[in-house]
Amino acid sequence: MIFLANLARVVFAPLLGEFIAVFAIGEGTAGLIATLAWLGSALLRIPTGWLLTRVPRHRVILATGAVLTVAAALTASATSIPTLGVGALCMGLSSGAYFVAANPLVSELYPDRVGWALGVHGMASQVAAVAAAPLVTLVLTLFVDWRVVFVCIAVAAAVVTLVLSVAARTTELPDAGAADRDIVGAVRAEWRIVLLTVVVVGATGFVWQGLFNFYELYMGTKGIGDATAKNLLTVIFAAGVPAFFVSGRLADRLPRVPYILAIISAFTVSVLLLTVTRGLVPVVALTAVIGYVVHSLFPAIDTYLLDSLPGETRASAYSWYSGGMMLVQATGSSVVGALRESGLAYDVIFTRLALALGVVVACLLALYRTDRLPS
Helix, strand or coil: CHHHHHHHHHCCHHHHHHHHHHHCCCHHHHHHHHHHHHHHHHHCHHHHHHHCCCCCHHHHHHHHHHHHHHHHHHHHCCCCHHHHHHHHHHHHHHHHHHHHHHHHHHHHHCCCCHHHHHHHHHHHHHHHHHHHHHHHHHHHHHHCCCHHHHHHHHHHHHHHHHHHHHHHHCCCCCCCCCCCCCHHHHHHHCHHHHHHHHHHHHHHHHHHHHHHHCHHHHHHCCCCCHHHHHHHHHHHHHCHHHHHHHHHHHHHHCCHHHHHHHHHHHHHHHHHHHHCCCCHHHHHHHHHHHHHHHHHHHHHHHHHHHHHCCCCCHHHHHHHHHHHHHHHHHCHHHHHHHHHHCCCCHHHHHHHHHHHHHHHHHHHHHHHHCCCCCC
């Protein structure tokens, strides 16, 4: 299920070039379509947190499967940019609601190995990101029609939702969130750790969203061929598969705040190096490093947050974090697209974004050194 939930968001990145050609749009509009998918992933996160105070987690997860089925079918039928945008938004809505319900459930199913469990769960999600570009390439080769991609997602979502429904009936599920009934009270009680995680993931995700959604087009400006550039998108996501597993285990063992700050610092430096790197071999190597580093952040943050929050606030506080950080990072694609259309080179855009992220890291490090961050 998490494979499809993440595919619903990332599948638009390798299709941006196709949308530009088919609908005769610019990079700014194409970036907006990708942004809508991630904006949709943000919008329902806090309302889903409220819903989880009244509905069991597994039922919400099943509902997201039904929404994804309908949304993918709508996207497949799009004949205009507005309809395509609505489809992208709805696919994002299903994805965001899924993560808010599923991550707390996973942490409660394995309370003694939260980092490991979230790492495995996230690794399954990352496989979808790796498969997105090859799936798009395969469909376009076999059917020469981008719509088939979304037809496949709709059919798969319907089947998986049915199977998951049967599995839920035969599984004894935890009731760790039974006392979580006040979503406003939860954020009041946990606002410091929620705010910290929103800033960390929101700022990093903003740069990451702009980078990976335009990665294929960006690599073209470095003299890399179209086919190779598309495969580099696969490399950057493939590097994240082991990152989820390894980082989840490290998050169980290392001091979490220093570990998270180290990850963001490494990502910032890697993006800066990318802007001055030329040549296929160095770019491929750096692409793999960026993919590994940025995907290490997500299980580390989830472990830090979900293992720190008590059962009576876990799902509600997590939904505030999840919705907040997604709202911040979702605009990364449209901002990069707009800056590109204004005439700025990709190297200039990502240099400035990385330097801005470096300022955020420096501020967080100063707060940590003065013992002002929740630990």
